[in-house]
Amino acid sequence: MKNTMRKTNNLILGLALSGLLFWQCGGAEKTKEKAEEIVEEVVEESVEPSLTYLWETSEELITCESVLVDEATGKIYVTNIDGNPTDKDGNGYISIINDKGDIVEKKWLTGLDAPKGMAIDEGKLYVTDIDKLVEIDIESSSISETYPVSDAVFLNDVTINDGVVYFSDTRTGKIHKLENGEVSLFAEGQESINGLRFADGVLYGLDGSGLKEYKKDGSFTLLNEKVVGGDGLIVLGEGEFLASKWKGEIWVVKGEKAWKVLDSKADNSNTADIGFLKDENIVLVPTFQRNKVVAYELNY
Template structure:
């Protein structure tokens, strides 16, 4: 494990002052209270990096129940059925606990956990893995799928995106249903505790209702990859090229830019009790963790 104490900070202050004046003959400056409004922008501080053995790692998933972090590794082309993909387990200190936990997948990307099962997108199917037994139980084929990408779950419902077809589906009781269509380049998905689905596509960050209709939350962070919900008003969104934004009340702030290092920021995840952001770096073959202050 490599540890480097470097900090990515982006700070700004917004100051607003009010002054009052009065007097019938001359202007008199009164000692009224000045209301000062200051906002400190969010920042990320590097905590650790794994060794660079997680080949073309696309997605991270923190399991609150076990404390384990799952990592999906494509190890090849993202749309080639070569059987080279695998799932790894790392810990919260960045140690690779089990590199080849599950093997024999083609190009694993998004992951979600429901009822002791890990669900993983794999080009045109959803791979269902028994976590305790560490074995593949089912492969749910998705008719017409071209590029399945992200996953998130709510109870028994497994939402997943087909980026190339512009669709959001869900898997429920072994059957696959359409949720929304016409969502160009849809990728990152996240479900809030109350079951509300949010998504990142070519137009930006969207909030969906139960019928698959949406409202725009932010139309600047387009073409996003990973999505995290901090609360009803605060989100973190990544762009694969090497950008991560915090979106609060619809307004975006760039909090990480690693494009010059050619380090990607793919399907991120979050350890909420410690405010730790997990970033898979794709071609850099490692997961990087940052402390979030906001």
């Protein structure tokens, strides 16, 4: 873990070195190595990750479900269902906000039904919409292609690797993929599968069992069983993740450990498909029924 821990590391390292040097007159290099081992153990036990409130948008993002940061441009996209998550009513739209909480363009793209997860690749924004995957040309702000999925019920999150688009169906327990214009099945039997994220060519997912790491053939390894039924998934670093649970929880996951850093259930504030400004360590939380995006600084 990082950030807050770096300051703690320096303090504890100094104390550890002082104590060890007092008792050991020789072998300075070994003494330093031993001190660093102590620091690692003490910091791991004493410092827990946390979130600090920063800002929130106005309550104009109706039933906001997902936030995505375009790392190439800095634009922040928000999907808004504006109705029931399964109704084909044409009310859904995508907004653009900035990193201060201003709504730059409330209805950047309209005409969707119940848009949820998003991912960007080669100038295209891909978004799930109940039983189809929609491809949007970012430059022209228009729908360029639609890919229906015959047996889909509740398409949800999206992620991309090497031009292949992967997307989940929470109700059917399937992960589909779009490759060369064709939709095919990647994995099935994934109970309540939702959040998906690629990092360094590896696919991770959140479902009713917990956090999974998938192989290329669709098989998986269960990494963590503490965060079950997760929604949004962010890869923070090697073996470190940020996961949201729709009812109002956000967790930091590291290996088999997990820390709850936000619980907003008492305020009836949901935590849906979160976004992340990685340079600033800012978590962007779509609150669904509260109709706004809330930003927090992540300390970990």
